[in-house]
Amino acid sequence: MTDWHGSDLEKIATAEELDLASERSNGTLRDPVTMWVVRSGDRLYVRSVKGTGGPWYRGTQSRHQGRVETGGVRRDVTFHGADPDEYPGVDAAYRRKYGHYPSIVEHVLTERARTSTLRLEPR
Incomplete structure (x- = not known):
């Protein structure tokens, strides 16, 4: 696993949205x-609201490769x-960050959405 550079991690994590392009x-x-x-x-x-x-x-x-861009970061x-075992932490992160959209955030907390959880690693 490759780690994120600290500033890239923070910029992406605090951005409201991310543009993701797969290869x-x-x-x-x-x-x-x-x-x-x-x-x-x-x-x-x-995560995908529509699951896998x-x-x-x-x-x-x-x-299993692509590019993400947000907050001035393109990787x-x-x-x-x-x-x-990563799902509970991801669920909590969605609730913290997007909980002010209660009718929407619930869609990324379903079992169908959980099974599509992808970890993004820089390459």
């Missing part, structure tokens, strides 16, 4: 998708499926 099997980037991102410990995570069947999530599975990343 196609030929190495080109798909159009970016704007989504929520959270920090749990020193790791960054994203969500289109952007499926796109991450061809090469190439790898996508790693989170372990179920």
